[in-house]
Amino acid sequence: MRLAVKIGKIKIGKLKTGGMLSRSVGGNIILFTLLALLGAFMVLPLIFVINNAFKPINEILRFPPRFFVRNPTLKNFTDLHYLLSETWVPLSRYLFNTIFITVIGTGGHVIIASMAAYPLAKRNFPGRNILFNMVVLSLMFSSTVTQVSNYMTMSWLGMLDTHWAVIIPAIGSSLGLYLMKQFMEQIPNSLLEAAEIDGCSEMRIFWSIVMPNVKPAWLTLIIFSFQGLWSAGGAAGSIYIYSEHLKTVDYALNQVLAGGLIRTGPSMAAALFMISIPIITFIITQSNVIETMTTSGMKE
Amino acid sequence: MNLKKNTVQEETMPSTLKTDFSLKWGKVLKSRTFYMMMAPYFIIFTVFTVVPVLLSILVSFTDFNMLEFPEWVGWKNYARLLVQDDVFKIAVKNTLVFAVITGPISYFACFGLAWVINELPPRVRTFATLVFYAPSLSGSAYVVWKLLFSGDAYGFINAFLMKFRLTLEPIIWLKDPDYIMPIIIIVQLWLSLGTSFLSFIAGLQNLDPALFEAAAIDGIKNRWQELWYITLPSIKPQLMFGAVMQITSSFSVAEVSVQLAGFPSVQYAGHTIMTHLMDYGTIRYEIGYASAIATILFAIMVLCNVVVQKLLGKVGE
Numbered sequence: 001m002r003l004a005v006k007i008g009k010i011k012i013g014k015l016k017t018g019g020m021l022s023r024s025v026g027g028n029i030i031l032f033t034l035l036a037l038l039g040a041f042m043v044l045p046l047i048f049v050i051n052n053a054f055k056p057i058n059e060i061l062r063f064p065p066r067f068f069v070r071n072p073t074l075k076n077f078t079d080l081h082y083l084l085s086e087t088w089v090p091l092s093r094y095l096f097n098t099i100f101i102t103v104i105g106t107g108g109h110v111i112i113a114s115m116a117a118y119p120l121a122k123r124n125f126p127g128r129n130i131l132f133n134m135v136v137l138s139l140m141f142s143s144t145v146t147q148v149s150n151y152m153t154m155s156w157l158g159m160l161d162t163h164w165a166v167i168i169p170a171i172g173s174s175l176g177l178y179l180m181k182q183f184m185e186q187i188p189n190s191l192l193e194a195a196e197i198d199g200c201s202e203m204r205i206f207w208s209i210v211m212p213n214v215k216p217a218w219l220t221l222i223i224f225s226f227q228g229l230w231s232a233g234g235a236a237g238s239i240y241i242y243s244e245h246l247k248t249v250d251y252a253l254n255q256v257l258a259g260g261l262i263r264t265g266p267s268m269a270a271a272l273f274m275i276s277i278p279i280i281t282f283i284i285t286q287s288n289v290i291e292t293m294t295t296s297g298m299k300e
Numbered sequence: 301m302n303l304k305k306n307t308v309q310e311e312t313m314p315s316t317l318k319t320d321f322s323l324k325w326g327k328v329l330k331s332r333t334f335y336m337m338m339a340p341y342f343i344i345f346t347v348f349t350v351v352p353v354l355l356s357i358l359v360s361f362t363d364f365n366m367l368e369f370p371e372w373v374g375w376k377n378y379a380r381l382l383v384q385d386d387v388f389k390i391a392v393k394n395t396l397v398f399a400v401i402t403g404p405i406s407y408f409a410c411f412g413l414a415w416v417i418n419e420l421p422p423r424v425r426t427f428a429t430l431v432f433y434a435p436s437l438s439g440s441a442y443v444v445w446k447l448l449f450s451g452d453a454y455g456f457i458n459a460f461l462m463k464f465r466l467t468l469e470p471i472i473w474l475k476d477p478d479y480i481m482p483i484i485i486i487v488q489l490w491l492s493l494g495t496s497f498l499s500f501i502a503g504l505q506n507l508d509p510a511l512f513e514a515a516a517i518d519g520i521k522n523r524w525q526e527l528w529y530i531t532l533p534s535i536k537p538q539l540m541f542g543a544v545m546q547i548t549s550s551f552s553v554a555e556v557s558v559q560l561a562g563f564p565s566v567q568y569a570g571h572t573i574m575t576h577l578m579d580y581g582t583i584r585y586e587i588g589y590a591s592a593i594a595t596i597l598f599a600i601m602v603l604c605n606v607v608v609q610k611l612l613g614k615v616g617e
Binding site: 031035038039041042043044045046048049065112113115116118119120123125126131134135136137138139140141142144145146147148149150153168169171172173174175177178179181182183185186201202203206214216217219220223224227275278279282283286287289290 | 324327328330331333334335337338340341342343344345347348349350351352353355356359366413416422423425426428429430431432433434435436437438442444445447454490493495498499501502503505506534537538540541544545547548551552574577578581582587590591594597598601602605
């Protein structure tokens with residue numbers, strides 16, 4: 001929370017904006033105080049999760065509950081480590097499964113969806129509008145009822161009980177294509193024409209001109225896709241994957257930690273572990289979004 | 301070469317139709333690189349999205365319990381849904397209230413915050429984005445709200461109210477139909493800085509600074525003019541994307557309601573179209589009926605999207 005207040009202070013001192021116009025100092029103070037307060041409000045549960053992971057069991061179960069940890073301990077983590085070391089399938093296997101699904105799913109989605117988004121955004125051909133509208137409309141159809149037919153398709157394709165049952169639908173999800181297409185629309189045509197005159201193939205234009213110019217878009221898409229697969233890999237996995245050695249780490253954690261009150265401590269540590277990886281990914285990609293584009297905007 | 305081949309083939313056709321067809325076919329052939337590029341995505345998309353959606357719409361006209369083969373019943377599911385199902389009426393009312401309140405507020409909040417954050421120094425920017433995106437990142441951490449709104453005297457909010465004598469006895473927040481709705485709205489708003497927020501941030505990052513310099517020379521006087529005439533029109537694609545994401549999320553409130561108010565909630569106070577759908581789809585296994593619900597929800601969202609995209613078209617004019 002203190003950090004959030006800090007933003008306000010830094011900001012008031014020095015104003016360096018993207019635009020040419022600036023606000024009054026008074027306006028800045030009000031604006032950034034509001035921002036800091038709102039930020040504190042937003043980040044509260046995250047801090048709660050972090051605090052809980054370091055609470056000894058008597059503090060976790062304390063009633064009335066207390067927000068901040070008094071006597072921080074690493075016992076939850078060592079307990080979690082101990083619990084996981086005796087699982088039948090080694091933890092490393094679960095971890096591998098999650099990482100495999102997340103990395104292949106995210107990478108595949110970003111590349112394949114971008115490749116399809118480029119012609120939709122910048123080229124004219126028969127069927128373009130229909131294809132694009134289908135993607136946008138599909139975002140609005142609830143996935144609860146489509147699961148039944150997806151299950152049948154999976155079984156027909158022989159993908160049940162493999163990681164591909166989670167990975168392939170994620171690669172073809174609608175969100176990425178829509179996002180990439182919207183960003184690619186903004187690339188100036190002159191940039192593409194120049195490449196055409198140079199005799200670049202469409203694939204080449206896509207890879208070495210379009211993609212570098214929409215770096216913020218695919219970095220953002222990496223976050224969305226990674227986040228979804230990292231935690232929901234297990235949700236989809238619980239439907240399509242039966243073999244123990246193919247299950248994901250969130251499933252394994254749930255199994256181990258469902259052991260009642262006494263495992264509350266380790267489960268808090270597990271919760272922190274599960275959100276820490278997406279947070280690290282977020283920080284890496286997001287700082288890249290910002291770093292690349294402050295030096296060069298999309299120029300004609 | 302391909303064009304020539306086609307004209308030869310179609311010489312027997314009537315002349316207008318022939319030129320029309322060969323022109324079109326020529327375009328298709330010329331664009332085959334594009335179709336090749338799109339093929340991997342659209343094959344997967346068709347198999348796992350288009351076909352299931354179409355099948356669901358088809359199933360909505362049947363009686364299907366996942367065990368027996370679906371039986372065609374025509375509009376019966378829809379008739380039952382719209383005429384007999386009183387709980388569905390509550391669900392529609394609640395969903396519309398959620399959507400009308402959380403949709404626009406969170407949409408403007410997403411943009412407003414992205415706009416303000418975009419002007420922070422780069423290093424602080426990542427941190428600020430993380431802070432505001434934290435609710436979306438922290439998974440199911442929103443159960444922390446359950447502690448805040450806990451119904452006994454130890455719940456944070458009850459404790460606070462009682463300490464200052466604003467209330468004499470604890471309020472059972474999550475079991476009182478009067479409070480369930482506002483609480484779900486607050487939590488939903490808190491959760492809503494997600495996909496659209498990040499895409500706005502990325503969109504603003506992508507803008508050419510020269511655009512603003514030129515605008516300043518052209519006589520843009522203040523921030524609001526800059527926002528309306530330069531910034532907003534420049535990130536229109538992202539605004540449209542954000543609108544669709546916001547529509548889908550604000551019309552399909554379910555998870556928050558189930559976690560906080562329980563399922564079913566007291567007097568269906570937190571019941572939405574989505575929870576109604578989950579009820580029939582995953583508990584009662586009346587897939588035909590659930591598909592009809594999904595189709596109606598889909599229709600509502602599409603309609604809303606048409607209106608919103610029209611409004612967005614006016615931005616910057």
